[in-house]
Amino acid sequence: MSAQPSDTNRQIVVNDLVKKYHARSVLNHLFITMDKGALCILVGDNGVGKTTLLRILAGLVRPDSGEIAIGNSSSSREPQHRRMIGYLGHHSMLYQDLNAIENLTHYARLYQLTQAEKIVSESIQSVDLKNSQYQMVRTYSRGMQQRLSVARSLLHDPEVLLLDEPYTGLDKQGAQFLDMRLQSLHRQGKTIFLAAHRPHRLLSFASHVAWLKDGAIAEYSPVQDIPGHPDLAAYLQESA
Amino acid sequence: MSAQPSDTNRQIVVNDLVKKYHARSVLNHLFITMDKGALCILVGDNGVGKTTLLRILAGLVRPDSGEIAIGNSSSSREPQHRRMIGYLGHHSMLYQDLNAIENLTHYARLYQLTQAEKIVSESIQSVDLKNSQYQMVRTYSRGMQQRLSVARSLLHDPEVLLLDEPYTGLDKQGAQFLDMRLQSLHRQGKTIFLAAHRPHRLLSFASHVAWLKDGAIAEYSPVQDIPGHPDLAAYLQESA
Amino acid sequence: MNPFRDYLSAVWNILRKDLQVEWRGRQGVPVMLVFSLLVVFLFNFALQLSPDLQAGLAAGLLWVSLAFASTLGLNRSVSLEQENKAMDGMLMAPVDRSAIYFGKVLSNFSFTFLVGLVLLPVFSLFYQQNMFKPMLVLVMVLGLGAYTSLGTLLAALSIQTRTRDVLLPVLLYPLALPILIAAVESSRSILAGQPIADYQSWMTFLLAGNILFTAAGLMFFETILEE
């Protein structure tokens, strides 16, 4: 993988980002920089622009102005750039009329994974969908779809993970799996940027918290320094 | 409203309910009875059938066998029966091309509410969407859509509330609003049946917990008696 | 309250919501209109008909293009309810299912009828004969009434399937064929200036179609919608 640090160790760089919808700026001159290996939680009110930010980073939305870079590549047109990213959004990106295996196999092929079959089967096993792997995704419950989406976004072992409320709909065991998986990815040095509304469970192993407010990052702090940011601490406190 | 208790005080009765999909029983001889004024949390693993149960109660899915009754009516064909129920599901049931006011006004008219305009405006105010009330729902963020869905399900002041993971996507302030609203409805004697995966925040004011497992209610206990049900306590504990 | 007034107001609420959505830019009517004109032009082209023959075809083409265009409208009306499962919300409201059916039929009918009304002067121009005759408008009301009441029923049926987005025309066209034939035949007679007696039976047939399909809709709509 091409995720070698260039001169610096920066993995995600967002520079003066602006995104408008109908003249209303959702993201308004936003800056953020994340080092390789960071696990940063993105918090903020409903409709503040978390999803918009993550989708811009994933290359799915074009900003009005500003630059972004992932690793040392700033163009989402390059396949190598896209290979580095794993994105989990509000939609499952799964084909309703295919089963779990077929869905993941399709993605494995698109990412040109070798040993696709083994990887897919392990991936399904890991999110505990073995029993329903031959069922069409259309008949999955919400949590089952979310599990499969998680598996899909992790399938190609991306260097940078962009997760938009990944815990949505997961039951106890699913959430625990995701906790553990995130911790292990964090230890492996992957960079993780994760939007969540109730980040309590994540604070114990996350490295940073970013607070999106009024179109910009109002606070960006390592987790251990949160007490030094009273506003952020208060925001996180009650939302736990 | 016709929600006068008949001989008993029972508001939700589910009797020997069976629901199969392709010969696989999702709900397998399920029984549950809920008194008027109960606030019962429904917990259970992904894909166990919580949504299916709530949709059957809402009259949206027809069971294979068994009976259900809401209040003293057992037929969802009667308009009076349907008027008693407020349901919030995984889908928002909103029209993408209408704005918040138009959506709620449509529902207010269907439920023949008098003073629709006032109710709608208050309802939008209560979920803090005043600023985006003229925006098409299509452009709402996930949390904003969820807020509007909550408002929609509460609009006609139903006697029985069936809420399927209502906290999904809500930010801190939205979740607090829902907490308070549920508590006040609970005090007013409404019956609330609520599926949730992380019911921690609810345990302080809920009255009951039901644990759906293997197609039936494995445990059904008042909240204060949970310690007496070690399995249920363990299940709830870790999932907090 | 008066139950009959309640019923009517429920129907009107559903119709009104569809009108509102259309007004808010769903573009259903313009799309149908452009499409129906396209069908007319394309057919004249693809079939390379000789000019004298074409005049006799005006009635047929009018109905074919209306039938095609209104399938678009029906699909639209269905997908509107299907996005976000808004239909579930309506089913749970204390509204008679037949009121939902009538509301949807009325909205589908009004959009299609509007398109038909615009087509009449256009056809008059292109086929050099005044087609704005009261009797033809009446045939249009009857024909489109029957067509949309059948179409709404089948649209409700087809959204339940996996093939939802394409099944409707396959179900609708063959079943609507008698309606279309009757409509074409009466229109043809009217345009040829024949006396009412000549096509009265076709008109009666259309009326019967309206009654039949509306009855079928009332009978089966509930059954179709329950999951």
Add this chain to the structure above:
Amino acid sequence: MNPFRDYLSAVWNILRKDLQVEWRGRQGVPVMLVFSLLVVFLFNFALQLSPDLQAGLAAGLLWVSLAFASTLGLNRSVSLEQENKAMDGMLMAPVDRSAIYFGKVLSNFSFTFLVGLVLLPVFSLFYQQNMFKPMLVLVMVLGLGAYTSLGTLLAALSIQTRTRDVLLPVLLYPLALPILIAAVESSRSILAGQPIADYQSWMTFLLAGNILFTAAGLMFFETILEE
């Protein structure tokens, strides 16, 4: 690895996925087939064509019904990617956008071509002439190739809109008109047993259409899909 092989395998992966979905019961091909036959019957009925005339119309009707049916297929192919935003997943994969375009064109082409192949013997039967001629099959390949490469481009365009489910035919039919004309004209000549020289220019025209629309697809597909 060989980049060209990678590219081909990406195209094949996308095509294969569409075949798989179709196989799993999306019913696209059967629906298209039934629909194309319906169009034929409906037209014969509604337009009341006389039998001797109809023979001359065979080529026109063949292409009209294919054009209509393949719009269904295109819509289907698009809505498949739109449900759950599966298209986003494909866009984020390290796959060239042009490979996505080619994959979708190939899948749309193969379904439509299959329908066309079934229609040939059916038409032969109805119009009492052998239509299973190699040249006609070639015209079909060229005509449907150009039609689906334009159609895939426009389908990608129309899914971005609010009018998604009905816009495609309105955009596609008029723009595809030259292709349809060329296809009808060459088919007509072939059925009339004329020598190649008589319709060679039409065939060249079709070939040019393939090249032009594929180039347009390659050029604009990326632009269309970026949000």
Add this chain to the structure above:
Amino acid sequence: MTKKPKLLSLLDILCLILVPGALVLILFFTPIERVMGPVQKVFYFHVSAAWAGMLSFLIAAVAGGVYLSTRKQKWDWLSLSSIEVGLVFGLIAILSGMIWAQPIWNTWWVWDPRLTTTAIMELIYLAYFILRSSLNTPESRARLGAVYAIVSAATVPLTFFSIRLFRTIHPVVIAAGGSGESAFNMTPRMLLAFFVSLFVFTLLLIDLVWHRSRLARLQAVNRGEGV
């Protein structure tokens, strides 16, 4: 809002003088055609309007291309305005053609390939507006509008080329050696008036497009979308 440019004011004045001037030229300077009589004078504006319409569709495509490479809103405004003005000129061509057709062919309209394709061209660009109005953001309207403007501008000449191969009753004067049934030979005076009106219509086109795109910018600024 920027001040009205001097050049634009100059153009306004030129048009105000030249349009009536051309009319005077046509009415009093050109001879009356032998066979058709005075109605032939429609010719000058008929052809000029058709030319201006097609030219503006071409401008729209070029502006769309420039928009896609620069992403500057003003090019989108230009593209949009050209299509809108082009639609009006196309309509003038059709209406003046109909006025001409009434005495010559004794009918307002015949299903002639040339006439039909002109009408279809209008529909192609009507669909452009449906496409735009069913998109939500100004950026996507501009981007997809540009793609559509380019693709349609590529197919419009194809359509015109392909129908040249058909038997048509619509006259061809300009084409070398062409002579339709009702073609006529132009005297030098006719030629002069013809070229003058072509020139005047071109000026008028530029003037109108310029005004319209300034209006488009005003609208955008008013909606808060402008730069």
